[in-house]
Amino acid sequence: MNPLITALARLLIFPGLLFAVPAAWFFMWVERKAVARMQGRIGPPFMQPFYDFIKLLGKQTPPRSGASGLLMRAWPLIAVASAAGAVGLLPVLPTSGGFEGDLILLLALLELPSMCIIAAGFNSRSIFGEIGSAREAVLSVAYNIVFLLAIVSIAASQHTFRLEALAQLPASPLRWLGVLALLVCLPAKLHLNPFSLPNAEQEIYSGPLTEYAGPELAMWELSHGLEWVAATGLVATLAAPYLAVWWLAALVFVALSFAIVLLLSVVAAATARIQIDTTVRFYWQCTLIFAVLAISSALFMRLRS
């Protein structure tokens, strides 16, 4: 088949937009519902993220002018596009193609929404936006070292930066160490408790998104949902056993993603927000040890083999 058509189908249909947007809404609902159940509440109805999205589309937008206004409108769109691209790269189906180094592209696309959030916060010139952006920047420096080291250790232990090859190879104990380190980074990546610092409502209102409204805010919500799908999907891909039957592979992928979302929500409901310096210390002192252990043993094994 024409590689261009395959790539478009992956971006737009499965696991791209047509699958990922409902999945994003579903994951957002699961997160809110799980937190509600943990707190002894009933929680939002099933269609709630969809209602929120459509309602935001129908609201007015604040007037913006000049180049900075144009940029303010552009950031959420860039975030959605890159998050959708990241989802489209996930090798869910066994014969989905991919290319050497697509793991690196996936990581870059996963990082772009948080860059956009930082830029948007500073762009909005609101004091809460600027504090939120500064926090997001510090947070991203804190967890990304661990996140990237974990990915590199997984890739180095299996001698490839190609996602599909990584998904097909049998999992080694080393990979589990890497997956564990990735899991520890996910709450910070998705701004969940105990690392919900950039959007700490009780301290800095909505952080970088304070000045956003209507359709622009809807795009931010969507990009956040797609980040959920991409980040949990990445971990699910690395953790899932290789299955040749495509529908079974897709089913295992969805089930594993769902389990990770549930785990993250339960952790979010059970913890309180910690301070930014404690967060940085947590990632740089406690978690970094595991990541360094993983990467050094990966390199060691590579030298021996």
Add this chain to the structure above:
Amino acid sequence: MKLWKRLMCTCRRRSPWLFHMNSGSCNGCDIELIASLTPRYDAEQLGARLEGSPRHADILCITGPVTHNAARAVKTVYDQVLGPKAVVAIGSCPASTNVFIDSRTLDGPLSRVVPVDVFVPGCPPSPSAILQGVAKAASILAERAGKDPAPATAPELATQPDATPATGEAHL
């Protein structure tokens, strides 16, 4: 097109995001508003979410009798909420200024500053009454469909001379 309008109407009704503003309240109504989000009352079942920024909100929940200092802030926040929007006045204070009536430090009641859609009387109102008010405001919001209420006309407020002197001695 008609289907889209009906869908939008449903979504507006099912997803009221709140912004809470205190305009000089004694904190009684504020506690009750927070109580309506707790497990016992669980406003999230209605799709309600307390938002940090007025720009994200659909429904402005205002408590307090609107003091002279707060009046401008109330107007600013009301303008920051983007349409379609609704205002819920929580408690007896914004409805009638309650026991503070005739105080010279007040610009209230609230309806003299911004147009109010739903009044929830009580001192303080119970959380279930607040939830009922929010649900009513959400259905008003859904029917309003893009049309905003007329901007606040407060003739008494406009013609009133500055009743509060800058310094304290003049009171005596």
